[in-house]
Amino acid sequence: QLDRERFIETMREQAEIGGTEDGGLHRLALSDEDKRIRDWFADRMEAEGLEVRVDEFGNMFGRREGTDPDADPVLVGSHLDSQPYGGIYDGAMGVISALELVRTLNEEGIETTHPIEIVNWTNEEGSRFQPAMQGSGVWAGAHDLEEEYATTDADGVEFEAELERIGYKGDVPAEPTTEYEAYLELHIEQGPSLELEGKDVGVVTGIVGFTWGAITYYGEADHSGPTPMHYRSDALVAAADVITQIRRIPSTLGDRTVGTTGYIDAEPNSINIIPSEVTFTWGFRDPDDAVVEEAFARVLDEAEAAADREGLDWEWEERMRAPSVDFADQCIDAVDAAAADLGYDSMHIFSGAGHDATHLTEICDTGMVFAVSEDGKSHTEAEYTSWDDCYASANTLANAALDIAES
Amino acid sequence: QLDRERFIETMREQAEIGGTEDGGLHRLALSDEDKRIRDWFADRMEAEGLEVRVDEFGNMFGRREGTDPDADPVLVGSHLDSQPYGGIYDGAMGVISALELVRTLNEEGIETTHPIEIVNWTNEEGSRFQPAMQGSGVWAGAHDLEEEYATTDADGVEFEAELERIGYKGDVPAEPTTEYEAYLELHIEQGPSLELEGKDVGVVTGIVGFTWGAITYYGEADHSGPTPMHYRSDALVAAADVITQIRRIPSTLGDRTVGTTGYIDAEPNSINIIPSEVTFTWGFRDPDDAVVEEAFARVLDEAEAAADREGLDWEWEERMRAPSVDFADQCIDAVDAAAADLGYDSMHIFSGAGHDATHLTEICDTGMVFAVSEDGKSHTEAEYTSWDDCYASANTLANAALDIAES
Ligand SMILES: NC(=O)NCCC(=O)O
Ligand SMILES: NC(=O)NCCC(=O)O
Numbered sequence: 171q172l173d174r175e176r177f178i179e180t181m182r183e184q185a186e187i188g189g190t191e192d193g194g195l196h197r198l199a200l201s202d203e204d205k206r207i208r209d210w211f212a213d214r215m216e217a218e219g220l221e222v223r224v225d226e227f228g229n230m231f232g233r234r235e236g237t238d239p240d241a242d243p244v245l246v247g248s249h250l251d252s253q254p255y256g257g258i259y260d261g262a263m264g265v266i267s268a269l270e271l272v273r274t275l276n277e278e279g280i281e282t283t284h285p286i287e288i289v290n291w292t293n294e295e296g297s298r299f300q301p302a303m304q305g306s307g308v309w310a311g312a313h314d315l316e317e318e319y320a321t322t323d324a325d326g327v328e329f330e331a332e333l334e335r336i337g338y339k340g341d342v343p344a345e346p347t348t349e350y351e352a353y354l355e356l357h358i359e360q361g362p363s364l365e366l367e368g369k370d371v372g373v374v375t376g377i378v379g380f381t382w383g384a385i386t387y388y389g390e391a392d393h394s395g396p397t398p399m400h401y402r403s404d405a406l407v408a409a410a411d412v413i414t415q416i417r418r419i420p421s422t423l424g425d426r427t428v429g430t431t432g433y434i435d436a437e438p439n440s441i442n443i444i445p446s447e448v449t450f451t452w453g454f455r456d457p458d459d460a461v462v463e464e465a466f467a468r469v470l471d472e473a474e475a476a477a478d479r480e481g482l483d484w485e486w487e488e489r490m491r492a493p494s495v496d497f498a499d500q501c502i503d504a505v506d507a508a509a510a511d512l513g514y515d516s517m518h519i520f521s522g523a524g525h526d527a528t529h530l531t532e533i534c535d536t537g538m539v540f541a542v543s544e545d546g547k548s549h550t551e552a553e554y555t556s557w558d559d560c561y562a563s564a565n566t567l568a569n570a571a572l573d574i575a576e577s
Numbered sequence: 578q579l580d581r582e583r584f585i586e587t588m589r590e591q592a593e594i595g596g597t598e599d600g601g602l603h604r605l606a607l608s609d610e611d612k613r614i615r616d617w618f619a620d621r622m623e624a625e626g627l628e629v630r631v632d633e634f635g636n637m638f639g640r641r642e643g644t645d646p647d648a649d650p651v652l653v654g655s656h657l658d659s660q661p662y663g664g665i666y667d668g669a670m671g672v673i674s675a676l677e678l679v680r681t682l683n684e685e686g687i688e689t690t691h692p693i694e695i696v697n698w699t700n701e702e703g704s705r706f707q708p709a710m711q712g713s714g715v716w717a718g719a720h721d722l723e724e725e726y727a728t729t730d731a732d733g734v735e736f737e738a739e740l741e742r743i744g745y746k747g748d749v750p751a752e753p754t755t756e757y758e759a760y761l762e763l764h765i766e767q768g769p770s771l772e773l774e775g776k777d778v779g780v781v782t783g784i785v786g787f788t789w790g791a792i793t794y795y796g797e798a799d800h801s802g803p804t805p806m807h808y809r810s811d812a813l814v815a816a817a818d819v820i821t822q823i824r825r826i827p828s829t830l831g832d833r834t835v836g837t838t839g840y841i842d843a844e845p846n847s848i849n850i851i852p853s854e855v856t857f858t859w860g861f862r863d864p865d866d867a868v869v870e871e872a873f874a875r876v877l878d879e880a881e882a883a884a885d886r887e888g889l890d891w892e893w894e895e896r897m898r899a900p901s902v903d904f905a906d907q908c909i910d911a912v913d914a915a916a917a918d919l920g921y922d923s924m925h926i927f928s929g930a931g932h933d934a935t936h937l938t939e940i941c942d943t944g945m946v947f948a949v950s951e952d953g954k955s956h957t958e959a960e961y962t963s964w965d966d967c968y969a970s971a972n973t974l975a976n977a978a979l980d981i982a983e984s
Pocket of ligand 2: 710932
């Protein structure tokens with residue numbers, strides 16, 4: 171059993187770094203706030219006697235040795251970056267739970283067969299820089315290091331320059347330097363299912379696949395008055411056409427398919443000028459990769475049709491494609507058992523959000539624990555999980571990890 | 578006949594203040610660039626011996642006395658502010674032509690019966706602050722001074738504070754302090770008609786009416802993955818629905834009706850967050866006020882339907898309503914005659930853009946001269962009028978004004 175008071179106290183402590191007035195968190199990847207939470211986390215790991223290392227992509231690890239020199243480490247963690255004006259639980263709770271696990275083992279003098287490593291992955295959120303799950307993706311070999319260094323935020327600032335600026339371009343290669351026994355991650359559900367079913371914790375069985383991308387239309391700026399309608403090449407009208415289809419396409423594909431436009435930027439953005447350049451994004455997810463592929467094809471068809479109607483040049487870029495993944499029985503079973511042992515009512519759930527665990531499935535047995543998200547809200551300051559639910563999921567994670575680490 | 582070389586030289590001179598790399602103009606109302614062009618214009622008026630006055634809304638006047646103390650002045654001018662990355666002719670050419678008229682009269686020692694006043698109206702463009710034609714609207718009594726002082730730009734900066742900052746809150750009341758004989762304004766057409774008809778100048782017979790406004794949707798930020806489609810209140814999807822209707826509504830109303838969304842802003846604007854707040858604008862124009870009223874009603878109906886579909890709160894604000902106006906025979910005839918005398922091929926044309934002349938029709942006989950706009954382009958750096966066409970329209974304006982001033 172983790173120390174409930176200390177766990178809550180530590181959750182509150184981390185939430186102050188980049189905390190917002192309305193009780194949320196604004197801690198974008200590689201921002202000053204991200205540097206401060208990293209410094210804080212490195213301190214806390216050192217205080218527990220962990221051997222801390224930072225890899226060249228900024229992923230932070232802390233290692234606690236096991237008793238068997240031949241046993242592969244069990245990796246536990248999540249991410250400390252946040253969405254713009256996001257919540258205090260998303261990501262952070264997975265890292266704090268991993269830290270509390272180590273603190274409890276130290277306090278109670280528990281030795282494990284396998285080493286335990288705890289981890290904070292770089293840029294999981296994918297809001298400032300795309301793709302999401304970028305640090306774990308590089309580390310697991312899904313992405314090329316140099317290509318990801320070269321990604322830029324909406325202001326054109328480069329990832330690598332920002333990583334150096336905050337002092338977290340480490341000296342260890344961004345790749346597994348050993349085999350791993352398993353990876354476990356705790357996260358809030360971010361959807362409404364656990365609450366609707368009245369469960370205490372979720373045993374995650376896999377993660378949806380997704381495609382993210384951006385479309386840019388190039389029309390012609392002109393006067394909004396004397397320019398006849400049929401003379402116009404309006405970049406915003408075409409974007410609007412596609413955005414309405416992004417709302418509609420999921421309903422033609424599957425009952426778990428979702429589609430969203432989260433970002434739009436129009437130029438010159440003046441009330442009486444026909445918009446000449448508009449960039450907007452798509453995002454589609456589904457448990458079935460074939461459905462994701464179909465949604466991707468559909469949005470490009472719609473984009474082309476809208477470009478033709480308005481007479482626009484256009485280009486598109488897929489910014490992320492993640493496969494749907496299934497978790498390992500070893501991990502699912504360990505989480506099932508931990509929840510049952512602790513007396514929590516649990517259920518199996520397939521994640522609709524992406525997680526670093528997606529990429530970890532390429533490296534080792536992987537599993538996740540979900541905490542209840544009140545009203546399903548996430549990526550907003552309104553995100554909320556009661557301390558009871560937080561603690562239930564953290565305890566489940568700790569016991570599942572210990573179970574595997576002692577095996 | 579105006580001095581062609583000096584006219585072109587003066588057009589080039591003004592275009593350097595706020596000139597862009599690509600040969601356009603970025604001289605937003607009440608910006609530093611606006612201050613510099615105002616200083617420049619005041620200097621040039623003083624150099625011609627004009628009696629300069631600035632009213633409390635920043636409208637700038639220069640007066641040249643006439644021979645008859647009982648004759649009302651003829652007012653000639655336009656505006657020196659520009660669109661963001663707009664063209665060098667829009668507005669500026671009307672003010673420069675008025676200045677050249679005075680210069681020519683001075684040079685040739687021509688006295689006129691009526692005084693001649695030249696004018697630079699504040700914020701004609703309506704891009705930074707809405708409404709457009711704001712200075713002439715206040716001056717002509719269409720708007721309340723204090724209400725217009727309180728308008729803000731997209732960053733929340735107040736009109737009055739900016740006017741004071743650039744030093745152009747004058748001491749003369751913003752209203753006509755005398756009767757006026759007539760108002761004449763030269764402007765580029767900003768549409769394709771004169772070029773399509775192969776004409777040298779346009780004799781403007783009136784101006785379309787219009788409605789401008791903004792709609793804001795309030796949805797709920799949430800995660801773009803695990804949030805089921807039917808759980809969403811997506812502010813951007815509703816905005817996109819309405820934007821596509823703003824493209825469509827004109828085709829159901831009339832062949833001169835136009836509808837445009839020029840501006841959109843989405844929050845929090847992150848690829849994997851469902852947009853929680855979106856503001857966007859409408860603009861509709863037609864020669865018939867009843868059609869404008871119908872378009873206004875339709876867009877609000879569409880906005881309400883979209884809000885209902887997405888389950889959004891919403892609000893709207895009409896930022897401008899201008900009536901369609903017809904010009905006075907005295908002015909139309911004078912412009913017709915001037916064009917004919919100078920040997921220019923002219924045609925009557927009804928303006929699809931708004932102009933300060935709209936409000937002046939409430940004060941005195943009003944008319945306008947249009948210059949050819951190549952390819953109809955305006956409100957973009959690509960705006961272009963050949964010097965031949967510029968000069969033809971300036972000469973027409975000068976002769977029409979002189980004709981009335983000598984009557
Ligand atoms: N879990 C989470 O919010 N990850 C960020 C990437 C995504 O949008 O799924
Ligand atoms: N002539 C002109 O561009 N005026 C600005 C207001 C409008 O959009 O009509």
